[in-house]
Amino acid sequence: MTSKRSDVISARKLGLTFQTNDGPVQALSDVDLTIGKGEFVSFIGPSGCGKTTFLRVIADLEKPTSGTISVNGMTPEEARQKRAYGYVFQAAALYPWRTIERNVALPLEIMGHSRSEQRERVNRTLELVNLTGFEKKFPWQLSGGMQQRASIARALAFDADLLLMDEPFGALDEIVRDHLNEQLLKLWARTDKTICFVTHSIPEAVYLSTRIVVMSPRPGRVTDVIESSLPRERPLDIRESPEFLAIAHRVREGLRAGHSYED
Amino acid sequence: MRMLRPSWQAVAALVCCLVAFALPGMSTLELEARANPAAVIDYPFMGTGGLVVGLLVLGALASMIRLSVWGEAVILLFAAHFAAWLLLTGIMGYEGSALAPFFLLIAAGWLLVWRLVVVLSGIRTTNRSLEWTLRLVIPAIFGAWLLIIWEAATRGFGIPFILLPPPSSIGVRIASSLPVLAADVRQTIFKSVLIGYVLGCGAGFAVAILADRVDFLRRGLLPIGNMVSALPIIGVAPIMVMWFGFDWHSKAAVVVIMTFFPMLVNTVTGLAASGAMERDLMRTYASSYWQTLFKLRLPAAAPFIFNALKINSTLALIGAIVAEFFGTPVVGMGFRISTEVGRMNIDMVWAEIAVAAIAGSVFYGVVALIERAATFWHPSVRGG
Numbered sequence: 001m002t003s004k005r006s007d008v009i010s011a012r013k014l015g016l017t018f019q020t021n022d023g024p025v026q027a028l029s030d031v032d033l034t035i036g037k038g039e040f041v042s043f044i045g046p047s048g049c050g051k052t053t054f055l056r057v058i059a060d061l062e063k064p065t066s067g068t069i070s071v072n073g074m075t076p077e078e079a080r081q082k083r084a085y086g087y088v089f090q091a092a093a094l095y096p097w098r099t100i101e102r103n104v105a106l107p108l109e110i111m112g113h114s115r116s117e118q119r120e121r122v123n124r125t126l127e128l129v130n131l132t133g134f135e136k137k138f139p140w141q142l143s144g145g146m147q148q149r150a151s152i153a154r155a156l157a158f159d160a161d162l163l164l165m166d167e168p169f170g171a172l173d174e175i176v177r178d179h180l181n182e183q184l185l186k187l188w189a190r191t192d193k194t195i196c197f198v199t200h201s202i203p204e205a206v207y208l209s210t211r212i213v214v215m216s217p218r219p220g221r222v223t224d225v226i227e228s229s230l231p232r233e234r235p236l237d238i239r240e241s242p243e244f245l246a247i248a249h250r251v252r253e254g255l256r257a258g259h260s261y262e263d
Numbered sequence: 264m265r266m267l268r269p270s271w272q273a274v275a276a277l278v279c280c281l282v283a284f285a286l287p288g289m290s291t292l293e294l295e296a297r298a299n300p301a302a303v304i305d306y307p308f309m310g311t312g313g314l315v316v317g318l319l320v321l322g323a324l325a326s327m328i329r330l331s332v333w334g335e336a337v338i339l340l341f342a343a344h345f346a347a348w349l350l351l352t353g354i355m356g357y358e359g360s361a362l363a364p365f366f367l368l369i370a371a372g373w374l375l376v377w378r379l380v381v382v383l384s385g386i387r388t389t390n391r392s393l394e395w396t397l398r399l400v401i402p403a404i405f406g407a408w409l410l411i412i413w414e415a416a417t418r419g420f421g422i423p424f425i426l427l428p429p430p431s432s433i434g435v436r437i438a439s440s441l442p443v444l445a446a447d448v449r450q451t452i453f454k455s456v457l458i459g460y461v462l463g464c465g466a467g468f469a470v471a472i473l474a475d476r477v478d479f480l481r482r483g484l485l486p487i488g489n490m491v492s493a494l495p496i497i498g499v500a501p502i503m504v505m506w507f508g509f510d511w512h513s514k515a516a517v518v519v520i521m522t523f524f525p526m527l528v529n530t531v532t533g534l535a536a537s538g539a540m541e542r543d544l545m546r547t548y549a550s551s552y553w554q555t556l557f558k559l560r561l562p563a564a565a566p567f568i569f570n571a572l573k574i575n576s577t578l579a580l581i582g583a584i585v586a587e588f589f590g591t592p593v594v595g596m597g598f599r600i601s602t603e604v605g606r607m608n609i610d611m612v613w614a615e616i617a618v619a620a621i622a623g624s625v626f627y628g629v630v631a632l633i634e635r636a637a638t639f640w641h642p643s644v645r646g647g
Binding site for chain 2: 060096
């Protein structure tokens with residue numbers, strides 16, 4: 001199958017084996033997946049199922065050992081060189097010697113945007129994540145939730161069409177997390193980006209995604225791909241609707257089928 | 264009791280004063296004068312002995328009255344230092360004649376100052392300038408009493424000048440040889456130390472960047488670097504004199520050798536200090552080597568680099584002074600120390616040591632201040 005023009009990511013028989021001191025570890029095996037433009041795809045599964053590894057392969061932070069993958073019709077390396085995606089890590093990874101403003105401007109500096117354009121984009125993205133007024137603060141002066149929002153602003157600043165998010169809200173408390181989930185959906189609706197989102201929370205995956213990829217470990221593989229029937233417009237209380245619960249149930253079943261909870 | 268706030272230091276000072284008062288005389292000369300009332304013998308503390316005891320007793324008592332903190336501090340400061348001044352000026356000219364009461368009174372003054380420092384350390388204030396003043400005053404009092412006790416011991420016991428001169432005569436010597444000291448500082452600090460320091464640290468830094476880029480340098484140079492940094496300075500200095508001549512060039516070369524490797528090793532360690540996630544982030548931006556170096560790795564390495572700069576600031580001074588022992592024009596701190604010790608001018612040696620200590624502290628302090636400004640973001644500076 002050749003990738004269609006609207007396919008952002010297309011993986012065929014993708015496999016990755018790490019060579020460790022304890023012998024080879026198969027992190028990904030036979031992953032077939034196509035992600036179209038404008039989708040919000042969540043990857044869910046227990047730790048060790050390869051969901052983060054898959055995201056890192058898309059980002060060209062890991063090299064696959066078998067199979068093929070294309071990002072925007074290019075190899076991941078070419079896509080990275082073209083700055084095709086923004087990546088949000090598990091921790092905010094803001095540089096403590098830079099103010100929030102200058103942290104968000106970091107990718108813009110590297111990509112050689114002019115000063116005035118940097119300022120304009122920083123203001124716009126900080127507004128997008130509700131951090132206006134905190135430009136001059138240093139990261140260590142903000143709460144964890146605000147730091148993570150700043151790191152999302154940094155990933156958005158250079159307007160890549162693809163956003164890769166690796167458990168970005170994993171370390172935050174439930175209330176902050178709900179709030180950021182809601183904001184993320186609004187942002188997605190407004191910007192029409194393609195988002196790949198790694199999580200280990202079932203409600204988070206169901207609430208956010210148009211498609212949920214269920215994975216299981218040893219070796220890391222895709223066990224189920226669930227299309228969400230929820231509308232694009234999602235208030236927080238949609239999580240009590242029977243439709244939501246039905247999808248959540250199917251995700252849980254998928255995780256069980258992959259024997260994810262056996263240990 | 265509500266009027267009083269006893270402190271053990273003040274009580275102990277009172278006991279010292281009482282014992283001193285009960286003992287017969289403050290000096291051997293005083294005992295002699297008492298034994299032969301007919302002879303005219305000058306002895307120390309003829310009129311001031313009672314005054315000193317009175318000052319200390321009153322100071323100790325007044326400090327225990329429930330006053331404001333500042334009242335107590337002023338009383339202690341005045342009583343202890345006025346008494347110390349009387350004691351030290353009194354014993355001058357009668358060195359070696361002091362008896363137990365003299366030392367007991369010094370001890371009483373020292374106890375009152377102990378109390379004073381406790382009181383000052385206990386002050387909690389939000390006023391920034393006051394806080395800064397206190398931070399300077401407390402160590403200053405501490406240092407002053409080190410000198411007072413040194414002075415009292417050398418003069419009281421009559422320690423030979425050659426072994427340990429009293430600080431007051433070192434001070435007099437510094438004041439009377441300012442031009443010589445200034446010339447030595449110019450030669451040793453402004454030429455050998457500073458030029459060697461800048462060259463050594465700069466070269467260490469540059470080679471660290473090079474070793475970071477070129478793998479075989481890192482693997483080959485660093486182990487050898489550790490060996491070179493273990494070279495004995497005493498052995499290297501005469502060789503440098505042969506290579507670079509007697510003037511400051513050879514001393515600067517010794518300083519370069521001493522400062523190069525701490526800088527190299529610390530910078531290489533610092534360049535590896537940035538986190539994996541931060542480096543992955545730069546990779547996702549397709550950032551070039553130099554962009555990653557300047558925007559991430561060097562800032563992250565700054566605490567390590569400043570550590571090397573601080574270590575080197577003291578190493579450079581030691582290196583330059585020691586190197587001057589092996590041949591130099593007739594100026595320089597190391598030269599002066601080595602010749603004056605031969606001429607038994609121990610006070611001049613101490614004067615050079617004092618100047619070197621001050622210069623070294625200023626040097627270190629300036630580097631530390633720059634460090635605070637440059638690594639304000641580091642948890643060790645921002646405090647949490």
